[in-house]
Amino acid sequence: MGEVAQLADVSPSTVSLYLRHPDKVSSQRAERIQTAIDRLGYLPNTMAGGLASSRSNVIGVIVPTITNSFFSATLETLERHLRPAGYQLLIGNSEFDESREEELVRSILSWNPAGLVLTGFVHSRKSISLLTKSDTPIVEMWDFGQKGLDMVVGFSHRTCGKLVAEHFLAKGYRKAAFLSTSFQRDIRAKERYQGFREDMTNAGGSVVLRELQGRSNTAETGDLVRELLSDHADLEAIFCANDIVALGVLLECQRQGWPIRDRLAVAGFGNQDFTASTVPPMTTVEPPSQEIGQHIARMLLARLGGDLTEQETRLDLGVRLVAREST
Amino acid sequence: MGEVAQLADVSPSTVSLYLRHPDKVSSQRAERIQTAIDRLGYLPNTMAGGLASSRSNVIGVIVPTITNSFFSATLETLERHLRPAGYQLLIGNSEFDESREEELVRSILSWNPAGLVLTGFVHSRKSISLLTKSDTPIVEMWDFGQKGLDMVVGFSHRTCGKLVAEHFLAKGYRKAAFLSTSFQRDIRAKERYQGFREDMTNAGGSVVLRELQGRSNTAETGDLVRELLSDHADLEAIFCANDIVALGVLLECQRQGWPIRDRLAVAGFGNQDFTASTVPPMTTVEPPSQEIGQHIARMLLARLGGDLTEQETRLDLGVRLVAREST
DNA sequence: CTTGTATATCGTAGCGCTACGATTTTTGAG
């Protein structure tokens, strides 16, 4: 920065001022400074700036995994809205592990971030204490229904399960199964199961649960479907933890020659692009992946801008049932 | 840090020393310092540290989009290998736009990163000049065959295209099509097309090209397949730019009652999980998504550790054809 | 009990920038 100042024949303060508040510098010098910056290829040192101003343009986000279209869509939207406002996302993968999350919380907090976005409500004791001690704005996303640490943006997975139960019941399905990725990995799938099960059993139906070993896997799904149908020959419908698992069910039925809907109805979760094109088109639930990112950005920006009119801190975005021909 | 020093009754220097080189501090004081840190919930300020030591633990990564299982797998692997070494990933989405990439390069370079990972060889003039001016180690990934700016880790998409051509020809397919997402979005798909086309035509075959409007979309894929088959009734096989598009083709064929392989053979790219379970199981190409991340981490770490034995800067990881029953 | 050497601790300067008050220049009314 010193070099730029020298070349533009102004003081370093003026260069800093120009960078921070360009309109506070006379147009004549502004031009000289910009020329010098371009000539020298000068890039301000973000760390020095952050240290001096003791606030940073970093916003941390912790997701269980980015290899998951749900979270990556949210992440992408978040970035799209936050970067233009000058913020930089710091993304961490907790890999569904509380202690890794804690490590990430430490690591991100040590950047003195302007905000921190977490996935879900489950955090280690220590994480919570670190989080509450710091006065960083916190957002918990992709769930709804608990108190939360600060702001909450998501939807209720229980309600989502109930929505599908309602749909199944309306279609006349009583004997159902929930086919899920491991609950340990995805606690939110468990919440959907609970809501689903509650309403199905309350209406006199039944729900069998099957969990995959790990992440979505269509081959393992096929095995589980065959096993399920041989154990419960009267099964009428399966609600899957996500669209990939539901695709696995559809494909297994095709392989076995079981007609979808007549022999077995299938619903997914995610409303991924391909669900509209399966044979038959798949019934699924659309989570507000992008909206979550959008609203988090809005709320965070309002909070950081000191906008006091924005008092809202908890947002339930809900889900939408996309009824197609597989149920 | 001052507080910690006071509570532990040592000087701030010793606290810093303990944090940086714990073994250089007597065990007695080490313990006192750790206790003080825990009691106060102290987190070192990364920016101050980075500024003072004038090196940072940041490694920037620019990908076109993280909503893509290829890049997100690489990203996840990269993080898994780099975080334990104390590095923090700074991820940016260029959204397939050269000028956005340039913005990201600026923004990341201003963090004075320890390394920068870019996707592909195509960068704006200005980006290249910024990149060469800085002495940050650079890695260009997910492609191979050009000189590159510094290190290169990926594979040749041309060769990949040739590999599929060879497979098609061996199976007796001569009249082929390449069904792609927009080349503007994915220049690497274009390279695969070129390699594929070259070897198909050299062997007396033909290749028709069709591009989707934007990102993979199974519905649009279906339309394109019907159009393709009505324009070219003698078409024998389609090589798709990715597995989702290939799934779209498979599903359209199912819908139309066209037997896969007898009427039309299909190959994808990605070897995503579900490809093994489609009906019939899909032939596809497996790119080294994880290996790319792994080797970048290794090479970067070697470079940053000043390991001079590690002289390798260009790595072709190749691809693997996964021949299944759709071809 | 020296003395030399290794080990542990500390003080100070400075990383590159911003905030803020001090100083200088510009502007426009009288």
Added chain:
DNA sequence: CTCAAAAATCGTAGCGCTACGATATACAAG
């Protein structure tokens, strides 16, 4: 042309930490 107020510019003091040389302490050998 004068002078006060406004606008533009500048100087200085840190932000929280690390590096490094200076100092203090421990330890072993003579």
